[in-house]
Every structure is written in C-alpha cells, then in structure tokens.
Amino acid sequence: MRTTKRSKFAALVVGFALVAGACSDDSDSTTTTAATETTGGGTATYAAEQEYVSYNNGTADQNLFSSTLVLNMLLPGSFIVKPDLSFELWDEMMVSAAITVDDPQTVEYVVKPEAVWSDGDPIDCDDYYMSWLANSGKLEKPNPDFTAPGQLDADGNEIPETLPVFNTASTTGYDSIESVTCSDDGKTITTVYATPYPDWQGLFSGLLPAHIVENNAGVADIVAVDTEATSDDAEALGEFWSTGFIGFDPEITISGAQYNIDSFTPGQDLILKRNDAFYGTPGTLDQIVFLQVPDATQQPAALENGDVQVITPQPNADLVAQVEGMDGVSFDISAGTTWEHYDFNQANKHLAKLEVRKALALCIDRQEIVDTLVVPINPDAQVLNNRMYVPESPDYSDNSGDFATRDVDGAKALLESAGYTMGDDGVYVDADGERLSLRLGRRDPNPRRQSTNELFAEQCKEAGIELTDDPAEDMNAVRLPASDYDIILFAWVATPLQSSNTSIYAPGGDQNYNGIDIPELTGLFAQANAEFDPATRADLMNQIDTVLWDNMATLPLFQFQNMVAYSDTMSNVVFNDPAGVTWNANEWAVAV
Amino acid sequence: MIRFAIRRLLVALPLLFASSILTFILVTNIGVPKAIEDAMAKPNVQQAQIDSLNRQFGTDKPPVERYVTWVTDFVKGDWGTNQNSVEIRPLMWERIQVTLRLLIAASIFSVVLGALVGIIGAIRQYTAFDYTMTFLAFLFFSIPTAVLAGFLKEFGAIKLNPWLRDPSMSIPVLLVLLAFGTLCGFLLTRNRYRYERERPLSKVLLGAAAGLGVAVAVAAVFALVWGGNTYRVRNPKNLIPTVGQTTPGFEGDFSERMQDYFWHMLLPTVSLVLVGFAGYSRYMRASMLDVLSSDYVRTARAKGISEGRVTVRHAVRNALIPLVTVVALDFGVLLSGAIITETIYGWAGMGRFFSEALTAKDPRSLLAFVMVTAISVVLFNLIADIVYAQLDPRIRLG
Numbered sequence: 001m002r003t004t005k006r007s008k009f010a011a012l013v014v015g016f017a018l019v020a021g022a023c024s025d026d027s028d029s030t031t032t033t034a035a036t037e038t039t040g041g042g043t044a045t046y047a048a049e050q051e052y053v054s055y056n057n058g059t060a061d062q063n064l065f066s067s068t069l070v071l072n073m074l075l076p077g078s079f080i081v082k083p084d085l086s087f088e089l090w091d092e093m094m095v096s097a098a099i100t101v102d103d104p105q106t107v108e109y110v111v112k113p114e115a116v117w118s119d120g121d122p123i124d125c126d127d128y129y130m131s132w133l134a135n136s137g138k139l140e141k142p143n144p145d146f147t148a149p150g151q152l153d154a155d156g157n158e159i160p161e162t163l164p165v166f167n168t169a170s171t172t173g174y175d176s177i178e179s180v181t182c183s184d185d186g187k188t189i190t191t192v193y194a195t196p197y198p199d200w201q202g203l204f205s206g207l208l209p210a211h212i213v214e215n216n217a218g219v220a221d222i223v224a225v226d227t228e229a230t231s232d233d234a235e236a237l238g239e240f241w242s243t244g245f246i247g248f249d250p251e252i253t254i255s256g257a258q259y260n261i262d263s264f265t266p267g268q269d270l271i272l273k274r275n276d277a278f279y280g281t282p283g284t285l286d287q288i289v290f291l292q293v294p295d296a297t298q299q300p301a302a303l304e305n306g307d308v309q310v311i312t313p314q315p316n317a318d319l320v321a322q323v324e325g326m327d328g329v330s331f332d333i334s335a336g337t338t339w340e341h342y343d344f345n346q347a348n349k350h351l352a353k354l355e356v357r358k359a360l361a362l363c364i365d366r367q368e369i370v371d372t373l374v375v376p377i378n379p380d381a382q383v384l385n386n387r388m389y390v391p392e393s394p395d396y397s398d399n400s401g402d403f404a405t406r407d408v409d410g411a412k413a414l415l416e417s418a419g420y421t422m423g424d425d426g427v428y429v430d431a432d433g434e435r436l437s438l439r440l441g442r443r444d445p446n447p448r449r450q451s452t453n454e455l456f457a458e459q460c461k462e463a464g465i466e467l468t469d470d471p472a473e474d475m476n477a478v479r480l481p482a483s484d485y486d487i488i489l490f491a492w493v494a495t496p497l498q499s500s501n502t503s504i505y506a507p508g509g510d511q512n513y514n515g516i517d518i519p520e521l522t523g524l525f526a527q528a529n530a531e532f533d534p535a536t537r538a539d540l541m542n543q544i545d546t547v548l549w550d551n552m553a554t555l556p557l558f559q560f561q562n563m564v565a566y567s568d569t570m571s572n573v574v575f576n577d578p579a580g581v582t583w584n585a586n587e588w589a590v591a592v
Numbered sequence: 593m594i595r596f597a598i599r600r601l602l603v604a605l606p607l608l609f610a611s612s613i614l615t616f617i618l619v620t621n622i623g624v625p626k627a628i629e630d631a632m633a634k635p636n637v638q639q640a641q642i643d644s645l646n647r648q649f650g651t652d653k654p655p656v657e658r659y660v661t662w663v664t665d666f667v668k669g670d671w672g673t674n675q676n677s678v679e680i681r682p683l684m685w686e687r688i689q690v691t692l693r694l695l696i697a698a699s700i701f702s703v704v705l706g707a708l709v710g711i712i713g714a715i716r717q718y719t720a721f722d723y724t725m726t727f728l729a730f731l732f733f734s735i736p737t738a739v740l741a742g743f744l745k746e747f748g749a750i751k752l753n754p755w756l757r758d759p760s761m762s763i764p765v766l767l768v769l770l771a772f773g774t775l776c777g778f779l780l781t782r783n784r785y786r787y788e789r790e791r792p793l794s795k796v797l798l799g800a801a802a803g804l805g806v807a808v809a810v811a812a813v814f815a816l817v818w819g820g821n822t823y824r825v826r827n828p829k830n831l832i833p834t835v836g837q838t839t840p841g842f843e844g845d846f847s848e849r850m851q852d853y854f855w856h857m858l859l860p861t862v863s864l865v866l867v868g869f870a871g872y873s874r875y876m877r878a879s880m881l882d883v884l885s886s887d888y889v890r891t892a893r894a895k896g897i898s899e900g901r902v903t904v905r906h907a908v909r910n911a912l913i914p915l916v917t918v919v920a921l922d923f924g925v926l927l928s929g930a931i932i933t934e935t936i937y938g939w940a941g942m943g944r945f946f947s948e949a950l951t952a953k954d955p956r957s958l959l960a961f962v963m964v965t966a967i968s969v970v971l972f973n974l975i976a977d978i979v980y981a982q983l984d985p986r987i988r989l990g
Contacts, residue, residue: 036612247678266683267940287841292940293836474624477624
C-alpha cells in the first residue's frame, strides 16, 4: 500500500498551520510606543457600525446618525452642540449670531467674508435661504395617489391631497420663520419669526450648498424663489434637494468645513481628507477613515489589533471588561441623552387615580434597578430625576421630592386613602372589587427591559400591586401611538431643543400618549416657548417638571450609557451624544 | 439534454412565483420598517415624516396592490430602492461580487482539502491520521463560527501581528516544528494494517525528509515575503487585519494590491475552510470507503492493476459522484453569502445585504435577495443534475 506524495504534502501543511497558530501565542515582543507627543498629520480610523448614506441628512427618508458622523466634519453650521447639550457659536465661520429684536423675534447671522465651500463658492445667504425654503414645509405639490377626499391608505390614514415639495424630516422651528433677507453681499442674514422660537440656535446648522442645488436644478437664483406658492423652479429645486444628495459625488458632496470626502466605497469605508480650501484652523489629522465594522462585538478586537483607533460600541458589562483588559487602549463611559422611563396611561381605570400613580412611584426602588442594570457598566451611574434635563446639563435639578426614595408603607397608605382594600391574595382591590393588576408594556425582545420590568414587579408586589410583563414586538411602533398599554417602558432622547417636550406633556400634544391633562401646563409651555432668556426658561422647564412629578405623569429611570474606546496613540477623543463622537474630529491627533 | 434543461427551467417558473408570494407574505408580516419605528420614537415627530417613510417603503398601499406593483417592476428590472433610498440592483451586484470573491476561494479550498482528507482517511482507515482528521472535522463542524472567529482573531491576528512585525524563531521552537513535521511524515507513511510489521527505513526517512522540506519551504516563503517587501513597509502595524476587505484608500502596484487582498481574505477564508472542509471530508471518506470495498475494486486489484491506479482511476473517480451533488447544491446557495462570517469580518457581501435588510425590515431588499438566491439555487440544481449524468453513465437525462 502506497500513498501519493501529494497527499503527504497536504497533510504536512495542515500540521504546520496548526503548529504555527499555536506557537504564535508565546510571542512576547510588545512594542512600546515611546513617543506620545502629538504632531499634525497622520490617519485615524473610526469603526462605524453603519455607513454613510446621504449628504442631506434633513430628508425624511435619508436621515441617519451614521451620516451625521461623517457630515460633522463636512457641513458648516451656525452653532455646534457641545457634550453638555449646550449650543456654541461656530466661530470658525461665524462672526456673530444673535437676537437683535425681541418682538417680532429677529435673528441676525454674520458670516465671515472668507468662508467658502471647497469649490470656492462663498458660504452665505443663499445657503441659509435654502435651509429655510426646504425645511419650512410650506411648499406642496399634488399627490399622484390622491383620487378623492377621505380615501384611506393601508394603515387607515387619509391619503393627503398634496405632498411636500422638499421631503424634509422636520419643519420644527423653520415653520415659525416669516422671512430670510440677505444683505452685505450675502454675508449678513436676517431672519424674522412669525411666532417666537427660543430654540433658534438649533436652526441653520448643517448647511447645504445652495449653488450646487441651483446648478443641478437649472435655477438661476434660489433667493428669488417664492416660499409661499409652488413654482416650477421650486419643484426642480425640491426634486434635487430630496433625491440628489444620496451617496458620494465629488462635484456635489463638497465641504464647507475642515474635511472633504476623498472616497467612498459602500460597504467598506469612507475616507475624509483635509479640506485645503478651509478658511479657519485646519484639521489636525491628514485623514480620517470610517471603516465599517458592522458587528459591534468585533470592534474591540479590531481596536486591539490596530485596524481601527476609535470605537463607540453600545457598552455592556462583558464589553467593558474586555476593553479594560487590553493594553494600549483607553476608554470612557458616560451617561447619554437617551433615557428610560415608565409612562402611566391615564385611560386605565386604576392609573387615572393620582394615588395609584404615586403609590407606584413610591413602591419602585429605582436605585436598585440602576444598581442591578447600569452600575455594572458605569459605576457612576445614577437615578434620573428630571424629564427635561440630564445631569450633564447645567440646568439639571433633582425635582423628584418625596419620590427620591422608596416608601412601601407610604404607597400602601396612599392606596388605602383611595379606597383600596387588601385582598386575600395580597393584592389590593378597589371599591368595585377589581384587583390592582397592571401590565408593564415593553418592546420585545429586549433583555434589559425585561429585567427592569421583573424588578419593578418584584418591588411593588410588597406594596400589594400586581404587575405583569407585557412584551410585544410592535409595542413602540403600533401600541404606543394607539395608547394600547397600562404602563409602558420606553426611552426618549433628550435634545437641546426644549420646545420638543411640548408635544409629549402638554394637553392634547401629538405624542401625549398617556392622556396627561394638566391645564396648568398649557400656559407654562406657552410661556417657556416664548422666553428668550435661557435662565428664566430653564426655571420654567424645571417648574413644568415639578408639576409633572406632583402629578406623577411619567417616571424617569436612568440614562443609557455610552462608550468610547481609543488607542493610546490618540488624543482629544471626546464623546458627544447628541452630535456624535466625530463632533471634534478636527482636533483628534495621533502620536507618530 | 437541452430539452431537459429547458423543461427544468420551465418547471422552475411557478416555483419562483410561489416562493415570491410566500416571501412577500412573510415580509409583510415582520412588522413596520425599522426607520418608521425609529422615527416614532423621536420626540416631536411629524406625521408628514411618517407618511413620507410609508411612501418610501410602499407600506401606504394595501398588500395585494403592493405585490402586483413589485412583481411587474421586478420583472422589468426595476428593483426599487432600499431602506436608505439606494438603488437595490446595482447595490446587490456589488455585494454579489464581494461574496463571490470571498466564497469561491474558500469553497474551492474546502472541497479540495475535504476531498483529499476524506480520500486519505478512507485509504488509511483507523490510522492516527484518520482519527486526528475525524476529530478535527467534528470539532470544526460543531464549533460556532463566532467562537472560531474569536480564536482566529486572537491567535491569528492580535497575538501574531506583533511577532510578524519582527519574525524570528528560537532554536527550540524550530526544533519542535521540525519534530512535528517528522512525526506527521512518519505517521502518514505508517503501514495500513497492524499485521504488516515491517517498516522499511526508507519510509521513515521519507517522512522526516518531508517534514524538513516543509519547514525549509515555510522559512523560504517568510524570507521572500519579508525581504524588502514594499507592501509590508506600507503596512507596518498589523499585517493580518481582523476586519475589512481591503486597506481603506490603499493604492499600490498589482502585487501590493494582491497582497492586500490576500491578507484581508486570510482569516475569513481560513474560518470558512475549516468549517467547510470538515463536512466535505466526511462525505468523501464515507463514499470512498464504500467504493473501496466494492466488487469492482477487488476485481481490479485481482487483475493485478497497481494500487495507485486502482485508487485514482477506479475508486476516487466513482467516489467523487456523491460529493459533486453536495458541492453543486452548496454552490447554489453561495450567492446567499455567509451571513455570520461576513458580519464578523466586516465584509459587505450578500450575507450582510440580507442581515441589513432584515434588520431594517425593508420589504423590497428582502424580496430581491430571496429571488436572486432562489434563481441561483434552481440553476445550480440543474447543473448538478447535468454533471451527475456526465460522471455516471448509468444516469440518463430525458
């Protein structure tokens, strides 16, 4: 019996591969980076979980955070959002931006004369004008699907007669503006508001190049386009604005800030290179690479291996432990702007009673929930006691009052004062003999929310309240807007725009799914939404929050945690939840 | 044969139609697209935005109308846009190319390695080699891809790269390698049956020489790769990456680009081959054992045909037939990509296309994906049947 030579060779190669793999283990040559001195230049690679899609993030269909991460270094804006959710004038481009007249609210923007797009066209009034034209949502065109009034679509919504000319994601703020006028060769922009909008600093950031839209739509001057009635020019502009910015085209996706897109390979990477035409302080790095690493659990290995230098995976206890054990890697974990809360649906017979809502807030041990679920990720995590501000914001104050700590006896006393009597099975029954049993709605699957509900149920069992987990896959998408729940666990995102809270808590608000009806709030919100003084406004918002605590409308729990981990060769990497970690990527530096 | 092919393709049409309806029903029932869900979670969302998203996904129309519109457009070549408003057809074409680049090499290696290991395992049944390979096959077959990838990344990249930066081998390690090579060679040249006691010295020497040869060859390859290789100079930090298809923005001459492809393909390919070869080697071993114990092989031996000729011409050729069927079917589903491997190693192929579409719950992408893979499976089934008939004259198409 003989074997062929070839098969011997193959087997040997296999054997060698195994040995080679095994002995690589004992390599001890850890190279130490001696120079931590940072100089200009170099490349940093960021592990992006999702990829860049569109240059126009203001559209309803292309609005993605993964694009924001790229556009932070590309699109100029009047203000930037800092990690503490405050606005700061972007002084690379702006001379000033301030309210010049209180009534009617008039804001004047002055842009530096040297501010230009990377193709040489000045950044000026036409870019502001286009922002307003596109996002004010006033221009409409006929809907081809519309046949007769009252016709319903598959979801039972009425088919609208008209469609927006500019497919904008949000008209908030821009729809309050009455006029945008240009002066001083386009470098001074004056905006006048029909109704006051104190969050005006959030507008006119991420400006798009109007001349690109003009050229591609064949419109000579966008500032001449009527903002009240739809013209052919407006439709042409709207068409390009809504669909023309998808992907990367060096002629279209130009830069007005520190970096420029050099190349985009969908599914793989996007490369930013320093914008040579930038008029301010140039970016430190030569090149910033967005390498797509879609599986967040693989990002730490990529960081350790040096494939990427910055990662921002959603942290969990295992991930934190893994990154902690790595050499040459630093990380920061911080509380973010997304916060978890329980909402009480006042359409429910029990929850309509203030005493029941208060009893729930007293029997829950929010500290234990935080200790169990969040502290393993971030030892500094704390209970959230404000619906308007997160603790990172200077305006945060603890408004929880009596509800700061758990009080089971107090909860029982409240229930008894509301006519509940203890039943045989240890659960209270109301005057009609109905058991105090409530469902805790949450989206499924979500292990963290499941644990939260389990803890809540366990804690309030002692106070004679029966809570059952109510998981559903369509909880947030269908049952929440339909107010089809007793108590629901979900998250809101805190934004610097305080007026966005109106629709959630004001009587009759679009997102007031709980049926919160406190007449006092209508006035308070109206007052706050017309107040230009930040301190007075913060007082009003905290006053609203206190009213909501007294009324126990909703119960905030904790903030989600964010993580950024980076190679020790990197400096100036700072997480920024609203704007994304790349908000200051122009300051990132790498030790060479 | 052409008539057979045409008939089979015609039968496939109603099959594809049925699968499109089934997929459509499933897709419409997985819930609203994620973009709509996310939009509703934002404070102050406007109904106009939700409406716009519904129009984009086509979910503003009743299901039957949606299906009819989709089918007519799809047949005409208009596959619509995906969750990010990107045209599906060109996107999918890109993804198919990536998947093929990764999977064709991996599949070929798996099949060749699997067949070789299976054949040797059958010829040298119950030897140390056979036992080792059986053990490894079951080990790799049962290990989850993510775990395997974790090991490969840790020991094949993170721990190996610092060493590769300045490769040197101490004498003891070299000796161990040499001893292992000799052992492998020795075991392979062992006699098949225990009663064949005599073991000529030449065989032992042959094994040792083979081991030495491989060690020298590996050293030579290393010397070649590291001796003034421009690619390595450009990528001094981590020669073996754990993610990605290419170095972002890498520009180099042909050989440098090929090396860039090679190093990026290395870990995912090894990962796929280890799992793939395990299955094929078991098929091949079983089928080879079957053939080796058949009457015609005994007859061939009795006629005095040399053992090598019996093995190659009479046994292996026939033993390959079942493997061909399996391989053809596997190539049919190749287009659906390797979902886990692509995700773990950050490759944007068809597997990623599917998992992204499913996460986004985008109806059009999911439908397009299922149709493309279904067509590919039908075609490769047909090819399997035709190849089968060519290999085995007893089978007739008609």
